[in-house]
Amino acid sequence: MSPSRPLRLLMDARYTRTDFHDGISRYGASLTEAVAHRAAAERGEGVDVEVAILISDERQLALLPKGVPWHRVSGPTSSREPFVARQVARLRPDVVFSPMQTMGSWGRRHALILTLHDLIYYEHRTPPQNLPEPIRWLWRAYHLTMTPQRLLLDRADAVATVSRTTADLIAAHRLTRRPVDVIANAAQPVPRPRDPEEAPERTLLYMGSFMDYKDVESLVDAAPLLPGYALHLLSRIDPARRAQLQERLEARRAAVGEDGAEVVFHDGTDEAEYVRLLRRATAAVTLSRAEGFGLPVAEAMAHGTPVVCSDLPIFREIAGAGTPSFRGVPLEGDRAAALAARVRELEDPAVFAAASRAGVAQAARFSWDESARRLLELTRELGQARRAEAPRAARGRRGRSSR
Structure with a gap:
């Protein structure tokens, strides 16, 4: 494999809504747009990154950035989710970024970044109403202790979160042995804020x-x-x-x-x-x-x-x-x-x-461009490390097969 080949980053957009954004949907879509834009702007300045999107429903494309290549796999609440890495493998990514922490990873060969947004449901255990009832029961069971969370996060190569506050909570509860990076949420850019001297409506x-x-x-x-x-x-x-x-x-x-x-x-x-x-x-x-x-x-x-x-x-x-x-x-x-x-x-x-x-x-202290910069930096770090390990792993497999 040529070291000059661009790194392939897949953005897991399967949590994107099909009508209008909720919080996770907006985070994933906004970050994807910023990452694709910044990766194109940085082309030729170092290790290039090619960005593509994973979806589970073509209607999600209406709320995702145009012009970014996309691939369809099974949905995140499907029974196939634990094995979704097998579907992803055919796309040969170097790194996959998920805006949630539950993406399946069995059999993966790519670097994986999982995102933990908050620890709300350990204190407030009522699950979101829009989830199917079987998923709601699993949700409750999952949040009874922090052990399942630790097991999920430790499967990743790195963990992302959206604020310094949550990063501090992850550290305080020792939720993962993996490095934690703040890839912050942000508002959409506003070209011209309202006039502060104009009287507001009540x-x-x-x-x-x-x-x-x-x-x-x-x-x-x-x-x-x-x-x-x-x-x-x-x-x-x-x-x-x-x-x-x-x-x-x-x-x-x-x-x-x-x-x-x-x-x-x-x-x-x-x-x-x-x-x-x-x-x-x-x-x-x-x-x-x-x-x-x-x-x-x-x-x-x-x-x-x-x-x-x-x-x-x-x-x-x-x-x-x-x-x-x-x-x-x-x-x-x-x-x-x-x-x-x-x-x-x-x-x-x-x-x-x-x-x-x-x-x-x-x-203005929180921007999608800065979050994209950090994610691309992490992608290059993990992707190059994964490529460096690949020849050693291949030699190990050949050695075992010759015995």
Whole structure:
């Protein structure tokens, strides 16, 4: 094998949605686009890298970068997943990057990078509702102890994660013997953030799931305390969960004696509408009790929209603790009242403008191009090491066969 042949990097895009992105889908698609662009720009400057995509459904291509070669294999929740490396082998990759930690690796000959986004489900064990019921049962069993996680991560050549906060947690729990690299999440580039001097609409946006640990209840509880505002809950929601939150809202309004903010359930929104609402809002809000990164926080700041968020280590990292862009709400006490107080602070034009400008500067610390640079650096390191080992392994196999 010629050492001058470009390294082949396969980006596992089988977690890409077919309608609109969730967090994992956006991370994988955005990173793939940045990696393909940077690899093309760096061609001829060192060890070249050829980038291709793995999909399981051709409809995923609608949300993936155009012009990048793709290959179809079985899906990540298929019974064939433990052996997917056999399907991948025919593509002769040097390195495979997966945006999750569960990619099958039995029989692989390529270097493998697995991604662990967070440790949320060890504390909050309810699995995502969109998973098939058998997978949900496996999910629960998997998160009973950290042993399965360690076994999965140690199968890889390297482990990626999306934030320094999660990297520190991985180290604290000794989850892997493999090197851990931060290949961070990031907001999409914003050519021109909103004017920080322009008065915002009295609207608040929540973009995220309605799982228990997200504490959407405290957002709903805050609504009666904010007359004149509208709280937009943007994501898709199960009808039973929506009815539960609406019932809570009515009880809260009766207790407070004030209707307060209008609460609008969007049940999903497209990218254009999300950005339109975001650039007019007083703030993006989240009182989540756990996150791996908090992409909606970074997205809001990139557009110049202030954020009111839980006082979590991850939000201190992403939103910039100690700067005007970080408006934290304690994890205990009356969280609804604390949120409402933080929102009212932004009614001061000077406070709003300072938070807007600081958010733009903070969001710029995370970029897809920098994440792509790190992944390509890791790809070259692992790919060249794998090629150097191949002749020795081949000699070993010949030696055994001659005995």
